[in-house]
Amino acid sequence: MLRVGLVGAGLIANVHAGAYAQLAGVEVAAVTDPVSAKAADLASRCGAEVLPDVARLIDLELDLVDVCTPPHTHAEIVIAALDAGHNVACEKPIARTLADARRMVAADRRTPGLLMVGHVTRYEADHRLAKQLVDDRQVGRLRRVAHSTTTSAPGWSEGGWLADPRCSGGPVLDQGVHSFDYLRWLIGSPAIRVHAVGRDTAAGPGSYVLTTVRYADGTIGVVETSWAHPAARGFRLQAELVGTDGRLAWSYDDLMSGVYCSADGGTEWYDALGDRGFVEELRDFTDALRTKVRRSPVPAAEATEGLHTALAALESLHTGEAIDLVTWEPE
Numbered sequence: 001m002l003r004v005g006l007v008g009a010g011l012i013a014n015v016h017a018g019a020y021a022q023l024a025g026v027e028v029a030a031v032t033d034p035v036s037a038k039a040a041d042l043a044s045r046c047g048a049e050v051l052p053d054v055a056r057l058i059d060l061e062l063d064l065v066d067v068c069t070p071p072h073t074h075a076e077i078v079i080a081a082l083d084a085g086h087n088v089a090c091e092k093p094i095a096r097t098l099a100d101a102r103r104m105v106a107a108d109r110r111t112p113g114l115l116m117v118g119h120v121t122r123y124e125a126d127h128r129l130a131k132q133l134v135d136d137r138q139v140g141r142l143r144r145v146a147h148s149t150t151t152s153a154p155g156w157s158e159g160g161w162l163a164d165p166r167c168s169g170g171p172v173l174d175q176g177v178h179s180f181d182y183l184r185w186l187i188g189s190p191a192i193r194v195h196a197v198g199r200d201t202a203a204g205p206g207s208y209v210l211t212t213v214r215y216a217d218g219t220i221g222v223v224e225t226s227w228a229h230p231a232a233r234g235f236r237l238q239a240e241l242v243g244t245d246g247r248l249a250w251s252y253d254d255l256m257s258g259v260y261c262s263a264d265g266g267t268e269w270y271d272a273l274g275d276r277g278f279v280e281e282l283r284d285f286t287d288a289l290r291t292k293v294r295r296s297p298v299p300a301a302e303a304t305e306g307l308h309t310a311l312a313a314l315e316s317l318h319t320g321e322a323i324d325l326v327t328w329e330p331e
């Protein structure tokens, strides 16, 4: 049995726990969260032990430490777990700052465990099929890739960290990093130039943003991120790839578009896409541990590139200038 320790017991930790429950030979053995009631609730549903803090959790014998805390806390927890000899899964974005991400990459290189970053978009069935078709040259040489995710301001975060740009980076980092990581992976060429325009709205600063990205091979990326859409609209995703030999597109007007109507009149919305790839992501991560491959399925160094692009988009938003990613370093 592969034993997982969950750090954090918030929204995504609960999604991960649900995904682990669908994987044979994997159990959540331990949970920690400073909000002890959340840790106790999640642990009781998993049959896991509650630990009072991260230090005690990483003292346990575990096969994987899964870090599901806000981005500005990732580096300290991930590095401590790697230094203790653990394999680590870390939710996206890898960190809030490039300096933290680079410390994590360095810790990954000097320690024996694997570090994998939860870029779940790579595991969503439609996104994965598109990658396969591009790799098989079905659309020819890519010219332009557009990726749009729009929703209302998220309201669930513990202590409101998502609404604080110093912790979350707003939608361009929190949400856009999915797009920037996916485009880099799909295109297979590094981002070299970034320009963003945006609007501050009642949903916060930079809550509606359009970013263009130039990749080294000439492909153009267009990334739309919004937390300024009406709540009733749900979470909308649109993607379009245009290459020399064709076009590929998919969209959902609402990710949570499945509905269950019970006989007693209740209605429950659910994610018809199967929790958006989390089961496949965590299956890939745990399979990598079992087969003892020495390469992370989503390496920290790759996740750092997506972070760099998102931070450059924020800088462009701030200065109004295009950012040359080859030379730009955040302060």
Ligand SMILES: NC(=O)c1ccc[n+]([C@@H]2O[C@H](COP(=O)([O-])OP(=O)(O)OC[C@H]3O[C@@H](n4cnc5c(N)ncnc54)[C@H](O)[C@@H]3O)[C@@H](O)[C@H]2O)c1
Pocket: 007, 008, 009, 010, 011, 012, 013, 032, 033, 034, 035, 038, 054, 068, 069, 070, 071, 073, 091, 092, 093, 118, 120, 156, 157, 158, 159, 174
């Ligand atoms: N892949 C996705 O689609 C997706 C979706 C949502 C969130 N996320 C990511 O998951 C992470 C968590 O987001 P969330 O929505 O679950 O937030 P959340 O606020 O719902 O939960 C975070 C939990 O971490 C706990 N926590 C904070 N500091 C801690 C520490 N030092 N040690 C242990 N626990 C600590 C908080 O008390 C809280 O319960 C973020 O990095 C976020 O970007 C990813």
